[in-house]
Structures are given as C-alpha cells and as structure tokens.
Amino acid sequence: MRHRNTTPSRKPRRLLGAAVAIIAAAGIAAGVTLYGKSPDPAAGLPVHLPATPDAYLGVYLNSFPKSYAPLTAFARHTKTRPDVAMYYSGWWVPFPAKFANTAASNGVVPLIQLDPDGIKLAGIAAGQNADQAYLSAYAEAVRAYHHPVILSFGHEMNGSWYQWGYRKTKPAVFVAAWRHIVTLFRVLGVRNVTWLWTVNVINDTQVGRIPSPDAWWPGSGYVNWVGIDGYYLKPSWQFAPLFGPTITDILRLTGGVPILIAETGAVSAAGQAGKIADLFAGVRKYNLLGFVWFDSINSKGQDFGITSSAAVAALHHGAKSLVRPG
Numbered sequence: 001m002r003h004r005n006t007t008p009s010r011k012p013r014r015l016l017g018a019a020v021a022i023i024a025a026a027g028i029a030a031g032v033t034l035y036g037k038s039p040d041p042a043a044g045l046p047v048h049l050p051a052t053p054d055a056y057l058g059v060y061l062n063s064f065p066k067s068y069a070p071l072t073a074f075a076r077h078t079k080t081r082p083d084v085a086m087y088y089s090g091w092w093v094p095f096p097a098k099f100a101n102t103a104a105s106n107g108v109v110p111l112i113q114l115d116p117d118g119i120k121l122a123g124i125a126a127g128q129n130a131d132q133a134y135l136s137a138y139a140e141a142v143r144a145y146h147h148p149v150i151l152s153f154g155h156e157m158n159g160s161w162y163q164w165g166y167r168k169t170k171p172a173v174f175v176a177a178w179r180h181i182v183t184l185f186r187v188l189g190v191r192n193v194t195w196l197w198t199v200n201v202i203n204d205t206q207v208g209r210i211p212s213p214d215a216w217w218p219g220s221g222y223v224n225w226v227g228i229d230g231y232y233l234k235p236s237w238q239f240a241p242l243f244g245p246t247i248t249d250i251l252r253l254t255g256g257v258p259i260l261i262a263e264t265g266a267v268s269a270a271g272q273a274g275k276i277a278d279l280f281a282g283v284r285k286y287n288l289l290g291f292v293w294f295d296s297i298n299s300k301g302q303d304f305g306i307t308s309s310a311a312v313a314a315l316h317h318g319a320k321s322l323v324r325p326g
Helices: 018-029 069-078 097-105 121-126 129-145 171-187 239-254 272-285 309-319
Strands: 056-060 084-090 109-115 149-153 193-200 225-229 259-264 290-294
Touching: 056 259, 069 309, 084 290, 097 109, 097 129, 121 129, 121 171, 129 149, 129 171, 149 171, 171 193, 193 259, 225 239, 239 259, 239 272, 259 272, 272 290, 272 309
Parallel strands: 056 084, 056 290, 084 109, 109 149, 149 193, 193 225, 225 259, 259 290
Antiparallel strands: none
C-alpha cells in the first residue's frame, strides 16, 4: 500500500570514508558473490531475533525516526508494549543511531524499510560509486550499533506503485540489487541484521493485479524473514482471504521462512476492533511472527489510527496473549 514517506531522500555526505569503500571493494575483488548463485549455506545469514510465532507487536508512527516519544505515548494509550518500531527511509538517509539507541534501551527493535526512491536498481546491483559508498557507510553504522536491526529493501515490489516494482523494474534487477546489498553488509562484517523481504498481498481479482512475488525472490541465503503488507478496508474482509493465499504462496516458495505481517491496519468503517481481534487470531492460526500496525493516515487519506476505546481494548487484549521472545 502506498504510504507517506516521512523521511525524505537527500544526497550522501562527503564524510563517507574512502576506507569503507576500499574494504568493500577488496572483499568483492576477493571473490564474494554479489548475485547469481547463492552464497555458501555454511556462511549463512545469522538470525539475531528469535523466530517465535505470535511474539511480535510492532507499530509505525509518523514521528519515526525523528522522535521516539510518540511510541511511549502509544504504548501508554493502548496499554501495550510494542517491541518493533517500523519506519520508511529514503535513499541517502543515514542510519538513525540516536533513535535506534533509544529504542534498544526500551527493548524495541527498529524495522527499517529502506526504499530506493529515484534510484536505478541496476546501479545498486553494479556497485556504482555513490550507492556503494552510501550502503557501506550505512552498513558500518548498523554494525557499530551492535543491537538487532530488521532491515528491508524495496518493499511491496510485486505492486506497481513504486518505481522499483512490478512492470517498472525487472524482477531480475531487483534480485541482483537485493543480493548485492546483503553481500556488501556481509563483507563489512555486519551480523546484527535480520533481513526482511517485504511483499504486498496477492490480488488477482481487482483492477491493478498484484501478482505472486515469486519472480522477486532473492533466495533463502539472502533472507531471514518474509514480510507481508495488507489492510482491512471493508467490514467483510477477513484475515484468511486477505492474507491466506499470500502466506500459502510464500511457504511454498521459501520452504518455510518465518513470516511477519509487516504493515497492516483497519479503517474505522471496516470495524477496527473486530479486525484487530481477527489479526491476532490469524497470526496464531498461521503461526506467524506477529504484525506491525500502521497507526497513521496513508497517502490516500485512509486513517488507520487506533482511537476508539473498543479498538484500544482489542489491541490490549490481543497483546496480552503474545509469546514474548526471550
């Protein structure tokens, strides 16, 4: 679903550090596979967050990552304890160490949707200098953070509304860019990232078909978790028909990679309290990791903010049953 990107893109700073780019280039020259065949499974991507079903409650708030305070207010208002803070980051924007450190001190994991706005993915895949320097600096900052980070790239690529997505960028180019990014982080010794491959729910019935994400799959050697985005817009919509076909497709495609509902919400007209209960029930039924609630107004003017006492009670009640990861 289209959203309001609250973190505008800006050009990279000059102080990216030539040494970082040299380290990355040296690793690549030494024979690190950027794309094509999967890397040695023995090298693997360590999962730094427990893949515990029915464990995670996340939230997106407009303030992220400029301010952490609204998450504290959200937790107090809903009487819940979110453990994932999600936001969208434009290209060239640095890793928000201050926000991330505040999150870590409160037991919250940053989930960053790193979106290549206005960037050619072929250039990322090829390791063009500016993109390579930006990604290298970003990787270094994440490594220095030490705490877990959930990182996604080019979310909802099977939808047609972003320039990196369906009918606008070839899936093979997206895959090459994804693999290059993961490989670069590995070369620079970043081991605290959980890589989240985020897709939109499949829709074969409406105008503007959203296809299966199969063509965009980078391979299990490059992904820890899969994220699925989908929203309740009508009273008749339920978890199983909304998310079920995509979950089934993902499990077939990946062989069982853990799944997180990475972006969801319900408008008031859809019966928000009932949909929140439906979300918790669906997560349990399908053994998913949890969900991230989009507590904001999207670019279409649809409001998913939790304000009614019934919706607050539903979120509070559902969150009490979560199995918090140890």
